[in-house]
Amino acid sequence: MEFFMTKKVAMVTGAGQGIGEAIALRLAKDGFAVALVARRANKLEDVKQKIEQAGGEALVVAADVAKREEIFAAVEKTVEHFGDFNVMINNAGVAPTTPIDTITEDDIDYVYSVNVAGTIFGIQAAHAAFKQLGHPGKIINATSQAGVVGNPNLTVYSSSKFAIRGITQVVARELAEEGTTVNAFAPGIVKTPMMYDIAHKVGQNAGKDDEWGMQTFAKDIALKRLSEPEDVANAVAFLAGPDSDYITGQTLEVDGGMQFH
Numbered sequence: 001m002e003f004f005m006t007k008k009v010a011m012v013t014g015a016g017q018g019i020g021e022a023i024a025l026r027l028a029k030d031g032f033a034v035a036l037v038a039r040r041a042n043k044l045e046d047v048k049q050k051i052e053q054a055g056g057e058a059l060v061v062a063a064d065v066a067k068r069e070e071i072f073a074a075v076e077k078t079v080e081h082f083g084d085f086n087v088m089i090n091n092a093g094v095a096p097t098t099p100i101d102t103i104t105e106d107d108i109d110y111v112y113s114v115n116v117a118g119t120i121f122g123i124q125a126a127h128a129a130f131k132q133l134g135h136p137g138k139i140i141n142a143t144s145q146a147g148v149v150g151n152p153n154l155t156v157y158s159s160s161k162f163a164i165r166g167i168t169q170v171v172a173r174e175l176a177e178e179g180t181t182v183n184a185f186a187p188g189i190v191k192t193p194m195m196y197d198i199a200h201k202v203g204q205n206a207g208k209d210d211e212w213g214m215q216t217f218a219k220d221i222a223l224k225r226l227s228e229p230e231d232v233a234n235a236v237a238f239l240a241g242p243d244s245d246y247i248t249g250q251t252l253e254v255d256g257g258m259q260f261h
């Protein structure tokens, strides 16, 4: 039996911290050359350094996922630099706390432009590269446990994450003929700046502390611990690798057992 190992190329958006950083480090460890995307380059440079120190390859590309031309340019730059493009991880997201009576037009525009439009543009840019390169690829989108069941105080965010599951299913059907798979991962309550910010605001709005805010979201975790970003990266590594080749249109919940289906 012969094994052929060619280097594959992945892009991770929102790779400067939290779940995106953990995914980038894990994919680099698995042998991917990784393009790191966020609006600003400074934190990405730190992640690049960590990857290179471990013997991996990374490229920093500053881009706002809500701007279609910027994410297309980022993918084009990645193809130019690494010569290939195989996996797109649409991870970047924003999650302001939005109790129902407070929601403004700006809240909706902001969250939907990053979470929903950003995911669609990322898919389009990756698909354009797969077509140009003449091979299929894998597209992996970040939804959330809050995109599977409604979460209090998160109407705008939660609904944007429901939309991402819908987009994943629709595009999985559209691209299946080409052999491209489209899946999503749904983290639970992960120890990242985003989650601590939500816990702080929810606690504050209720006149309680951050721990109360965190427990509002974390009380139903069957495994009785909060998630590390690496728990999510492990699942994304599976979706990015060959063992998931026969899976498309699915949302993989990585939430310590918050919901069972």
Ligand SMILES: NC(=O)C1=CN([C@@H]2O[C@H](COP(=O)(O)OP(=O)(O)OC[C@H]3O[C@@H](n4cnc5c(N)ncnc54)[C@H](O)[C@@H]3O)[C@@H](O)[C@H]2O)C=CC1
Residues within 6 Å of the ligand: 013, 014, 015, 016, 017, 018, 019, 020, 037, 038, 039, 063, 064, 065, 066, 091, 092, 093, 094, 095, 114, 118, 142, 143, 144, 145, 146, 186, 187, 188, 189, 190, 191, 192, 193, 194, 195
């Ligand atoms: N932390 C959690 O408990 C959960 C997180 N998620 C999802 O996982 C993903 C990652 O979340 P975290 O690491 O927790 O968030 P985070 O806020 O810690 O990191 C998100 C990253 O995305 C980047 N980003 C935001 N808007 C961007 C834009 N327009 N263009 C480019 N980059 C942008 C930020 O700069 C940041 O580096 C998000 O989609 C989030 O909704 C889902 C479920 C739970």
Ligand SMILES: CC(=O)C(C)=O
Residues within 6 Å of the ligand: 095, 143, 144, 145, 146, 151, 187, 188, 189, 194, 195, 198, 217
């Ligand atoms: C931030 C998030 O996705 C939650 C609370 O599930």
